[in-house]
Amino acid sequence: MTPTFSISGLPTPYEKEVKVVSTSAVGLTESKYRQRGSEAARDMGNARFAVISVEGAAVRFWPHTSPASGDGHVLPDGAWFTVGSNIQMQQIRFIRHESATGDATLQVSYYR
Numbered sequence: 001m002t003p004t005f006s007i008s009g010l011p012t013p014y015e016k017e018v019k020v021v022s023t024s025a026v027g028l029t030e031s032k033y034r035q036r037g038s039e040a041a042r043d044m045g046n047a048r049f050a051v052i053s054v055e056g057a058a059v060r061f062w063p064h065t066s067p068a069s070g071d072g073h074v075l076p077d078g079a080w081f082t083v084g085s086n087i088q089m090q091q092i093r094f095i096r097h098e099s100a101t102g103d104a105t106l107q108v109s110y111y112r
Contacts, residue, residue, distance in 0.1 A: 011048055011049065011111035011112065012111060012112060013109050013110065013111050014047075014110060014111070014112055015032045015033075015047070015109075015110040016032075016107070016108060016109050016110065017029055017032050017108045017110075018105060018106070018107060018108070019094070019105070019106040019108060020103050020104075020105055021057075021059050021094045021095065021096050021103060021104040021105070021106060022095075022096050022103045023069070023095065023096055024095070025066035025067055025068075025093040025094065025095045026093065026094055026095075027090075027091075027092060027093050027094070028050065028083075028089050028090075028092065028108060030090065032047070032108070032110055033046060033047035033050065033086060033089040033090075033110050034046050034047070034086060034089075034090075045112055046086050046112065047086060047089060047110040047111060047112050048085075048086075048111055048112050049082050049083060049084050049085070049110075049111050050082065050083045050089055050108055050109065050110050050111070051080060051081075051082050051108070051109045051111070052080060052081060052082070052083060052106050052107070052108050053078075053079070053080035053106070053107045054075045054076065054077055054078065054079045054080070054104055054105075054106060055077065055078070055104065055105045055106075055107065056077060056102060056103065056104045056105050057077055057096060057097060057100035057101070057102055057103060057104040058074060058075060058076045058077055058096075058097035058099070058100055058104065059074075059075050059094045059095065059096060059097055059100075059104045059106070060072030060073060060074055060075075060094070060095050060096075060097055060098075061073050061075060061092060061093060061094045061095075062092070062093055063083075063088055063091060063092050064091050064092075065091070065093065066093040066095070067093060067094070067095045068095070069095065069098045070098050072095065074097060077104070094106065
């Protein structure tokens with residue numbers, strides 16, 4: 001028999017999503033980071049943080065409101081970062097960088 005191990009207290013990935021970022025601002029999907037009324041929410045809680053990587057084109061973002069073309073923080077193709085709270089996950093918005101010729105893709109992993 002192979003023993004199994006569990007380390008409590010370390011973040012565990014539990015959900016993922018792929019977001020296409022184009023010329024209209026998009027946010028993260030609430031049902032992915034906030035587990036309302038589910039058994040998982042009662043047992044494990046909501047997402048503690050998310051890891052996001054950018055693919056295909058640069059994007060702009062604001063952590064508290066929707067960016068417009070030409071404003072917001074820039075994340076180049078290949079960048080990754082973390083969003084550190086459920087409130088930030090609710091508020092962050094992304095838009096394709098104005099110099100991009102195609103849409104960007106965000107790969108998002110949620111942890112709790």
